[in-house]
Amino acid sequence: MPDHSAHEHSTHEGHHASPAAAPHEAHPASGHQGHKVHPSTPAASHAAHSAHGAPGAHAMPEAHNKHAGHDPEAFRRLFWLSFALTLPTIAFSPMVQEWLGYSLSAVPGSRLVSPVLGTVVFLYGGRVFLAGGWSELRWRQPGMMLLISLAIAVAFLSSVATEVGLLHLDFWWELAALVTVMLLGHWQEMRALGLTRGALAALAELIPDEADLVDGDEVRSVPVSALQAGDLVLVRPGARVPADGMVEEGQADFDESMLTGESRAVLRAPGDRVAAGTVALGSAVRVRVRAVGEGTALAGIQRLVAEAQASRSRAQAIADRAAAWLFYIAVGVGLATLVIWSLLGDPEEAITRMVTVLVIACPHALGLAIPLVIAISTEVSARNGILVKDRLALERMRDIDIVLFDKTGTLTEGRPAVTGIWSADGDEHTVLRLAGAVEAASEHPLAMAIVARARDAGALPRATDFSADAGRGVRGRVDGALVEVGGPRRLRESGADTTVLPAA
Structure with a gap:
């Protein structure tokens, strides 16, 4: 069999095998084993890489970092449990029964269902908002957490007062629904942050132990x-x-x-x-x-990735400022309502209306819409291999009409592919078969592309006497014949006539 060193269909210098054009994605990490990172654990705490520090893990007041220590999985469980308890709480609410024209009074213990389940939702599902609200109050920076805490605390206390005969309100169902909706929003926001932390964990795993x-x-x-x-x-x-x-x-x-x-x-x-x-x-x-x-x-x-975790979009900043102003307005209007109705000679109605103002002032939509937008935009970006350094930059993308890329090589699938085969004697199948047999022992990305294409065309023979020359190519014997695969430099060093090669 003749020496096939002059037959070149792919090179280790990118002569004929080029990356398939497609949207950019990161090249899959390989050669790293033994890492197991818990989904809720920030990558900076990766035990094996503690020496690398924790990027972006600066000490922050709790009021400034309302997500510190929050686990998306824990919020998922909180939400679904609260949701399951909220449904019967609403169904057994006397107010809801009156609105919808049905009655569950014949069910044993029906009057205790809403108070008991509403209390569980408040204490179990609402504790994170109460803790966050207390932190914001302590740091004198009222925001969404304090506003939610105010609403659920007032709803709970007024409902308890109703149960002992001091008021005539039915806020158990409103309390449970409010906590559940806010847990949903917070869970989605944690998922969005988790995607960024996941990217950080993947980067940490690139370093061997x-x-x-x-x-x-x-x-x-x-x-x-x-x-x-x-x-x-x-x-x-x-x-x-x-x-x-x-x-x-x-x-x-x-x-x-x-x-x-x-x-x-x-x-x-x-x-x-x-x-x-x-x-x-x-x-x-x-x-x-x-x-x-x-x-x-x-x-x-x-x-850079850690900075994305701490960054806020303009929409978030506006929402936080709106929540702070809404807190002051709600408290002010609530006190004014109490004073005015008290002066009108109806103190019981004054308390009822003040409680109503404070409860309905909680921005359900504001607490849910912003986290959902963040979750969706971050998730879509992460799925397409885009790491967002600053959420404000992501928000500004809506004003971009033209995107300029610095080089076409970046716009690839991240893995090479054989796009064409040429043979001096016209026998392209044999060229592919021999090159694939020799390259099967190589770990080079271009070699993997050649082998994948060759195996698609049929079974490969076994190569012997394999050797690799870094930067030049590989050689081996197939069926007793010497086969060399490499770029133009390898061909010139082998004495092959490169003038017959087509222009790249």
Whole structure:
């Protein structure tokens, strides 16, 4: 069989295999195992990466960070339990029964259903709002939490007063419905923040837990947190770089898509810089550590994502200011109502109307609409591989008419694909079959694209005597014949006639 080294259908320099055009998405992380991050745990607390710090985890007053320690899963459970209790609370409400013209008085204990279930919803589902309202009051920054707390506390106290005969109000159903609706809004907001934290966790997992430290003639495994600037580490084929550094010995192609979005591997030789989290392909290299922890490029990306968690959109800021003003207005109007009706000689009606004002002043729509908008916009962005640095920037996107991209290479699927095959003798099937057989032993992204296309065309023969030359290509024997796969440089070094190749 003739030597097929001159038959080139794909190269390790991107000559014929090009990324398939499609909307940009991050290249899937590979080569990292052993991480299990709880969905509710911020990535900055990833135990294995404690040395990297917690980007964006600055101490904040509770009133400034109403979501501190809140778990989306806990709010999901709170909402569904409160929702289940709210339905019978509303159904057994005398006021609702009168409105809808039905009666459940024949049910044993019917008068206790709404008070008992309403109390459970208030104490179990409403405690987070009461705690948040108290924090806002303590820090003298009234907002949505304080407004909700005021409404549910007044509804609860007036309903209790009604049960002991002091008032004639029926707010148990309103109390339960208010808590449930607000839990729904808060749950959706936590889900939106969770998507950003999930992105932060994914970035943290790009750093391996351990590194191979070169100590004289020995190579030993150490925790990444133990690395210091100046250490020499061994990065094996398919492994991730544990810290920012410079290649000191060896050369290899590196998958840097997690930093650049480019699916094409980049050759790094002695003297070239490599970033933590990137993947070495094909061969091992030794890297001199230059930066660890917060000094790495990956940590900088983590800080950007963390800033997105703390950022607020203009709509959120307006909602918070509106809630603060509404609190003052509700309290003022409530007190004015009490005074005016008391002066009119009807103190009982004065209390009833004051309570009504305070309860209905709680902005159900305001507390639900903003979190839902945040949840939907953040979720859609995250699903499309977009990390939002600032929610205000996302809000301003509505005014954008034209988007300019700096380079077409970024607009890819994040993985190469074979888009065309050419053979000097016209036998494209044989070229694909032989190249796929040799590349099957390679970890290079372009090799994977070639193998995928070749396997689609049929079974591949087994290659022997495989060897890889970083930055040039691979070679091996298939059915006894030498087969080389590489770019123009590899062909020239092999003495092949490159003048017959079509223009790229």
